[in-house]
Amino acid sequence: MTFQTRLDHFNATGNDTLPTFALRYIINEEFNPNKTGPILFYAGNEGAIEGFYDNSGFMTRTLAERMNATVVFGEHRYYGKSYPFGSKDIATQPENLKYLSVEQVMMDYVTLLEKIKSEGEYDKNTDYINPRTPIYVFGGSYGGMLASWLRMKYPTTFHGAIASSAPILWFSDAKDFDPHAYDSITDQAAKKLYGQECVTWYQQGFYDLIQAQYVNATYENITKEFNLCEDTPIATPIDVEVLIEQLSDNLGSMAMVNYPYATSFLHPLPAWPLKTSCANASSLTFDADETTSTFNFQNIKRLAAMNFVWQGDKCVQLYEEESE
Secondary structure, X not given: OEEEEEOOOOOOOOOOOOXXXXXXXXXXXXXXXXXXXXXXXXXXXXXXXXXXXXXXXXXXXHHHHHHOOEEEEEOOOOOOOOOHHHOHHHHOOHHHHHHXXXXXXXXXXXXXXXXXXXXXOOHHHXXXXXXXXXXXXXXXXXXXXXXXXXXXXXXXXXXXXXXXXXXXXXXXXXXOOOOOHHHXXXXXXXXXXXXXXXXXXXXXXXXXXXXXXXXXXXXXXXXXXXXXXXXXXXOOHHHHHHHHHHHHHHHHHHHHOOOOOOEXXXXXXXXXXXXXXXXXXXXXXXXXXXXXXXXXXXXXXXXXXXXXXXXXXXXXXXXXXXOO
């Protein structure tokens, strides 16, 4: 469904003819047909809303059924198909990005829920003990930050927040800020699932790639081991740096969606993908002389085997084209 939301919620002219655009949302009243239960709202983040809805079963099924609740997912402006100005190309022009802000997004969600409650006549079924239909906001990562901020800034709209992996204090001027916290959590997950040896394999693999960054003679082997696409072979130190960033992101993502079942939320992955990647690395065997003069290439091969769980049989595109 779509909701006409204001392009600029904070225009002070008081003009009701201000520009609007269609913001998408999903609503499911299956478990709350009489409008007597609460509303569970997902604060959509940087992506199409369907992906978040399809991979939030604990909220959309388990909690909704247990609480006799309505489920609402709001799509974040400038993502999915909720583009101001009618198209992505126009919306993302530099002069139009001024409307892409946390404050505007939060007000999108506040006004969306006001519309749903009003048109759905939710509050008419409340009593003096519960004078308003409660709304609980959910979110993960950046969406979790939105959930936290919505609860803090609009406490009369949102009665509670469940913020998963929401680093709302993770800023450079925060006390005890740890810029390596995300990688540390990945290490903890790999260690718990498979043991310290797995952490050691990929840490040494990254170290050896850094050592190889300025050794031209290693580029061909690195290109081969990671199955880089023909149009993006390793040719410069910058290419190695880009590869390292991709590999690090892939490992972190596998830790983040290390579910006990197969999923395609971020990428098509098997159950326990991080554990599977560690097992891939463990299964390799090497000849005693399989080294180079400057580093042990076995570590790089183990890292490539771990990345295979993410990449599969497809070649690795070092510089990926922007996708929808």
